[in-house]
Amino acid sequence: MYNVHMMYEVHEPRVVVVGGGLVGLCAALFLRGQGVEVTVVERRVTTSPQPKARRINIRTMELFRQLGIADRVFEAARGLASYQHMAAGPTLAESERLPFMLPGGPPDWDAITPAGACLCAQDLLEPVLREIAETRGADVRFGVELIDFQDEGGGPAGGIHVTLRAADGSVRRLRADYLIAADGANSPIRERLGIGRSGRGTLGKAVNVYFRADLTDLVRGREFNLCQIENDHVPGAFAAIDGVRRWIFTSGAGLDRPATEWPGALRSAIGVSDIDIEVLSVMNWEPGMFVADSFRSGRVFLAGDAAHVMPPFAAAGANTGIEDAHNLAWKLARVLHGVADPALLDSYQAERHPVGWFIADQSSIRTANLRTMNKISADGSPLADPIALILGNRYPAGAFIDDESEHTMERLDVSGQPGTRLPHTFLTPDRSTLDLIGTEYVLLTGPAGTTWRAAAVQAGIVSHEIDESYCETVGIEYNGALLVRPDQIIAWRAPELPADPTAALRTALELTLYAPAPHPQPSRSA
Ligand SMILES: Cc1cc2nc3c(=O)[nH]c(=O)nc-3n(C[C@H](O)[C@H](O)[C@H](O)COP(=O)(O)OP(=O)(O)OC[C@H]3O[C@@H](n4cnc5c(N)ncnc54)[C@H](O)[C@@H]3O)c2cc1C
Numbered sequence: 001m002y003n004v005h006m007m008y009e010v011h012e013p014r015v016v017v018v019g020g021g022l023v024g025l026c027a028a029l030f031l032r033g034q035g036v037e038v039t040v041v042e043r044r045v046t047t048s049p050q051p052k053a054r055r056i057n058i059r060t061m062e063l064f065r066q067l068g069i070a071d072r073v074f075e076a077a078r079g080l081a082s083y084q085h086m087a088a089g090p091t092l093a094e095s096e097r098l099p100f101m102l103p104g105g106p107p108d109w110d111a112i113t114p115a116g117a118c119l120c121a122q123d124l125l126e127p128v129l130r131e132i133a134e135t136r137g138a139d140v141r142f143g144v145e146l147i148d149f150q151d152e153g154g155g156p157a158g159g160i161h162v163t164l165r166a167a168d169g170s171v172r173r174l175r176a177d178y179l180i181a182a183d184g185a186n187s188p189i190r191e192r193l194g195i196g197r198s199g200r201g202t203l204g205k206a207v208n209v210y211f212r213a214d215l216t217d218l219v220r221g222r223e224f225n226l227c228q229i230e231n232d233h234v235p236g237a238f239a240a241i242d243g244v245r246r247w248i249f250t251s252g253a254g255l256d257r258p259a260t261e262w263p264g265a266l267r268s269a270i271g272v273s274d275i276d277i278e279v280l281s282v283m284n285w286e287p288g289m290f291v292a293d294s295f296r297s298g299r300v301f302l303a304g305d306a307a308h309v310m311p312p313f314a315a316a317g318a319n320t321g322i323e324d325a326h327n328l329a330w331k332l333a334r335v336l337h338g339v340a341d342p343a344l345l346d347s348y349q350a351e352r353h354p355v356g357w358f359i360a361d362q363s364s365i366r367t368a369n370l371r372t373m374n375k376i377s378a379d380g381s382p383l384a385d386p387i388a389l390i391l392g393n394r395y396p397a398g399a400f401i402d403d404e405s406e407h408t409m410e411r412l413d414v415s416g417q418p419g420t421r422l423p424h425t426f427l428t429p430d431r432s433t434l435d436l437i438g439t440e441y442v443l444l445t446g447p448a449g450t451t452w453r454a455a456a457v458q459a460g461i462v463s464h465e466i467d468e469s470y471c472e473t474v475g476i477e478y479n480g481a482l483l484v485r486p487d488q489i490i491a492w493r494a495p496e497l498p499a500d501p502t503a504a505l506r507t508a509l510e511l512t513l514y515a516p517a518p519h520p521q522p523s524r525s526a
Contacts, residue, residue, distance in 0.1 A: 008173045013039040013139060014336050016162055016176040018146045018189060021048060022122060023304030023321035024182035025129040026063075028138040030329030033067055034439055034486070036336060038138050039174065041164055043145035047130055050281070051121035051210070051241045051248065054080070055225075055315035057390050059421075060322050061115035062434060066488070069132055070115060076128045077120035080225075083240045084119070086370045088228040091271025092238055093218060095227050101374050107387060112412065113424050114432035119225055121241045122318070143167035149179060149189070151298040160299045178332055179300045182321070185290070187306035193297045199289035199357075200364045203311060206285055209249045209262050212278040216244060218270070228370040234269040237368065246280075252368075255284060287311035289364040291357050295349045301328055307352070310360035313368055314389060320359050324352050330439070330486040331399070340513040344399055347514070351398035351419075362389055384409040395419040399485070399512045401492045405475070416474030416482060418490045423473050436464050437488045441509065446471045448478040448497075455502040459509055483508050 015031055017024045020042025031038040056064075056073065064070040074081075089095030100106050109116070134140050141164075148163035160179045165171050181189035190197075219240075227238040236251030249266055257265060263277040290309040295302045304321025328348050334340035362384050365377040377383045385392070392412045400418040407417050414420045424432050436442055443463040445452040456463035463481075471478055476495050483492040483505070492508040494501075 012175050013037045014177045017180045019182035022318045026322045027180050027325035028133040030326050032136040032138050034329050034333030036333050040140045041144040042142045045143040047126035048122050051123045053122045053318040054119045056118050057319045058113045058115050058117045059390050060319045063326050065115050076124045077118035079243045080119040083223045083225050083243050087224040090231045093271030181302045181306045182304045183306050185305040185309045196293045197290040199291045202286045202288040204287050206252050207255050208283045210280045212245050229269045234265045289360045291360050295353050308356040308360045310363035313366035314363040316359050316363050326487050343514040347399035351395040354396050355393045385411050388412045422484050422488045439486050442484045444482040446478040446480050451501050452481045455505045458502050459505050
């Protein structure tokens with residue numbers, strides 16, 4: 001279809017990301033953080049005009065903290081800083097604040113995470129991420145569509161060859177080593193690869209009415225994240241977008257209502273008859289669960305909605321996709337920098353598919369009812385603790401050495417188990433144990449583990465001493481150690497000092513990086 005002599009660009013990025021949404025832009029940021037050359041192509045000429053995702057959860061904020069961009073995101077989220085509560089009532093004017101969603105009240109956040117969640121509408125966040133990605137050296141091209149790609153495998157002429165069409169109609173080809181498909185729920189790349197999807201399928205129908213109205217006086221003192229409207233004629237929920245003039249009303253009713261009738265319906269739901277309303281868009285959509293059967297095909301990796309679509313009731317779609325990109329970026333970097341076997345990339349599927357499935361499934365059994373959210377599931381099946389859903393996942397297999405220790409999702413249970421996120425503790429008022437992890441593997445050693453430090457130097461990795469109390473938190477003796485991956489996931493736990501810590505550490509690194517181990521060792525979980 002396209003001229004085979006079409007011009008190849010001289011510039012060859014190591015990774016091409018297709019899709020400049022939240023996940024694609026974050027993938028570029030994580031890859032740049034790992035020193036990887038990346039090109040992002042996005043067919044839209046601007047970032048998303050739709051403010052779909054708003055809840056940026058604590059894990060994503062931890063990742064933004066690791067990138068050093070959390071302050072920029074909080075700045076973008078400033079307008080909704082006081083809009084954290086849920087509310088409900090027969091109309092917006094009569095609504096009241098609901099108690100905190102967890103039965104036991106708010107947890108001790110400082111004990112759980114150094115980061116705070118925020119509400120930042122996607123249309124405000126994406127331009128910030130785009131700008132930072134560009135400043136950090138990503139080649140970000142909006143108005144450029146991927147129209148074809150060929151996976152040429154390994155070898156000198158191998159890699160992934162992509163055909164790109166710019167907004168002016170010009171067509172060019174580009175070669176890269178790997179491709180990340182962050183091209184959304186209908187992912188043309190996933191379709192082209194013939195990767196099927198499984199899950200609970202479509203779970204309903206809904207309409208989002210995005211509108212402008214000055215609700216400043218009405219909302220003052222009852223600022224809300226979501227406000228559930230409980231009446232028979234216009235049931236649904238308002239979502240705050242900028243906390244001043246932009247709002248979304250979501251409903252499972254009135255799906256066929258003409259756009260011209262929505263201002264009247266909205267006035268009725270607001271409970272004020274003479275308010276000016278400008279409807280910006282009316283979008284019908286279907287909540288559903290669709291998880292790709294494979295997150296990888298050759299040199300192509302699926303991330304974000306391309307890999308897993310879930311209902312928004314746990315506010316997890318974008319957050320889970322951003323974690324996909326975080327999981328993948330350091331692995332691609334290790335392989336591209338020649339320090340890991342390409343087999344390391346298989347662990348992306350082993351780790352992210354089960355977690356993506358679990359979160360999508362948990363999102364599917366949650367309901368939109370704010371009064372019973374996180375208490376009653378749609379079909380009676382058990383709901384995971386919402387904080388554990390965000391911070392407490394454990395990979396069943398992958399690039400870590402499993403010690404088969406116990407773990408639960410009933411509550412947050414991150415206590416040093418390999419395959420879980422490193423537990424957070426403040427070392428100083430503004431420095432967390434998570435801040436010890438930068439772009440490389442790190443060895444955390446107990447106070448009686450001085451020999452570990454020489455082992456770390458020999459292995460070429462950084463080590464930090466942790467105190468007795470943190471040793472107890474992560475389940476090691478004072479002479480034990482914890483090997484942590486660049487994505488803050490625990491790769492290996494040595495409960496105490498082995499006879500030869502240098503050899504043990506080297507083997508652990510080789511096993512978790514999928515490099516050949518020189519000596520037989522405990523088998524990797526895979
Ligand atoms: C009402 C609602 C509320 C939500 N609330 C939340 C929330 O609070 N928190 C949360 O985490 N999630 C939420 N979500 C989910 C969230 O919006 C999505 O999970 C997230 O936006 C997916 O991001 P993505 O980057 O994977 O895909 P997308 O945002 O869909 O981006 C994919 C991009 O790829 C581009 N593209 C596609 N094909 C090509 C091609 N061939 N060439 C170039 N570009 C291409 C598209 O133009 C698009 O911009 C919500 C969703 C809805 C519907």
